[in-house]
Amino acid sequence: MFPAVPETALAELGRTDGDAGTLALLVRDQDTRRLLLLRAVLDAAETADPELCPAAAKARLREDWALLTAADRAGGPDSPARTRLGYPLLGPWVRRCLTGLDPQTGPPTQEQRRELACDLAYFSAVAAVAAARAGIPFAVDLTARDGILVLPSLGALRTAEQGDVRVRVSYDGSRMTLGQDTTVFLENGTGAWSGSLAWTSAYALPGLVPGAAPMPLDDLDPYRVPPREPDQYALSGPAGPDDAERKRWLQSWSGTAAVLRTGGEGRLVEALALLRCLVPLEMPPGAGSRGSCSGTRREAFGALLSSAPVTPVAFAATLVHELQHTKLAALSEMVELHRAGPGALYFAPWRPDPRPYDGLLQGAYSHLALADFFQRRALTVEPALSEGAWAQYARYHAQVRAALPALVASSDLTAVGRRFVDEMAAAHERHTAHPAPRGHAARAQEYVKAVRTLWTQRQPRGESRK
Structure with missing residues (x-):
C-alpha cells in the first residue's frame, strides 16, 4: 500500500535536499497514513464498549462521516473535506482518540470518559466546516x-x-x-x-510567495500544542497573539521567502511543499529580545510551532531546521533507518544532555541543513551580511563533524540507513570546498571542544555514554 522510496529520493533526502517529486512522495504517504488512522478511530469507536463510547456517539460519528463524504464529493479535486482531514492539527486529535479508545488502558475514569466524549464530538465540528466550505446546508x-x-x-x-x-x-x-x-x-x-x-x-498570514495559499497562524485549535511535561526542553505554552504580535509575525514572515532563497532555492521549495500551518508559542522565559522556541510534532505533519520570529533571517533558519525534522520523521515511517534502542546515549554538541541514537540523527540532520543554508547564504549575500552567515555556518559544520563519527560507526544502521547516513557524511565533506574564514572556523572548533569537555564532566560514571 505504501510506496517504496526510490534510491534517488533517498540520496536527495540524505543530502537534506528533495525536489518537488520527492517532497510530494512524503506528503502523499503522510496523507494516506492520516486517512488510515482516521479509519482506525472510527473502527475503534464502533467496536468500543458502550460504557466508553455510547451508541449515540457511535451513530453521530457515522453521521459525521456521511457529511464529510458528501462534502468530498461536492468539492471536486480541491475537496474541503480532504483539506480538513489533512490539516496537521487533526493528527494529534486522531492519536488522542485512539489512546482514549484503547481497551488495554483499563477501565476509564469519569474524567476520561468526559474527555473522550469531547474529543469524539470534535469530529462533528470538522465535518460541519467541510460541509460549509463545500456549500452543503446542514443543521447539527x-x-x-x-x-x-x-x-x-x-x-x-x-x-x-x-x-x-x-x-x-x-x-x-x-x-x-x-x-x-x-x-x-x-x-x-x-x-x-x-x-x-x-x-x-x-487568522492567516499571506502566502509565503505570490500565488501561494495563505498560511494559517492557528491560535485556536484545541489540539495545537502537546501536553506540558516536566522537561527543561519542553515547548513553551500556546500564545494568543494580539494585534502587535501578529504584526511582528507578518513583518518576519513577509521577508522569509527572500531569505530562504539566499540559502538555495530548494529551501523555499520544501517550505512551500511541506508547511501547512504555524502555531504561535509564548516566548520562553528569560529568552530576551533574540530568544525563541520552536518545534514540530511527529503526529502533526506540516505544522510548525514557534514563538514570534524576531527577524526574517531567524525565522528562515527556524524553517530550515524544523522542516528537516518533518522530512526525516516522514521518511522514517516509510523505511527503517536504524534499530538502535534508547539505551546507548551520545554526545550531541547542540544539547547539554546525552541523546539516544535517533535523537542524535535528528539533530545532526537538521544542523547539516543549517550548515548548508548558511554557507550558501554566506556565498551570495553582500559582505555586510556574510560575516554573520559564515559564523553560523562554521558552528553548525563543526557540530555535525563532532556527531558524524558516532552516526556512521553504528552497527544498528539498516542497509537503507547506511546509505542515508553516508549521504549525510558526503554532503558534510562537500561543504569543505568553501571553508569559513579561519577565525570563524577556529572559534567554532573551540566552542565544540569546550562543550564536549563540559558534557564529559557532567556525565555519571558507569553508564553507556559515547
Missing part, C-alpha cells in the same frame, strides 16, 4: 468544550455558559448561525466574519 448540534466552540479554519465561539455546552449550528448555503444570536459569514481560505463579540475569527 456541536459541543462547546469548556464554553468554547472551535470551528477549525473558521474561528471560535465563546458561549455564555461554562462547561461543555451543546450549540445548535446551521448553514443555509450563504451564512452560518451559531446558537440563537451569532451569525457568521465564511471567508475564502481561513477565517469567518461576524459582528458578535463572542466570535473570534481564525
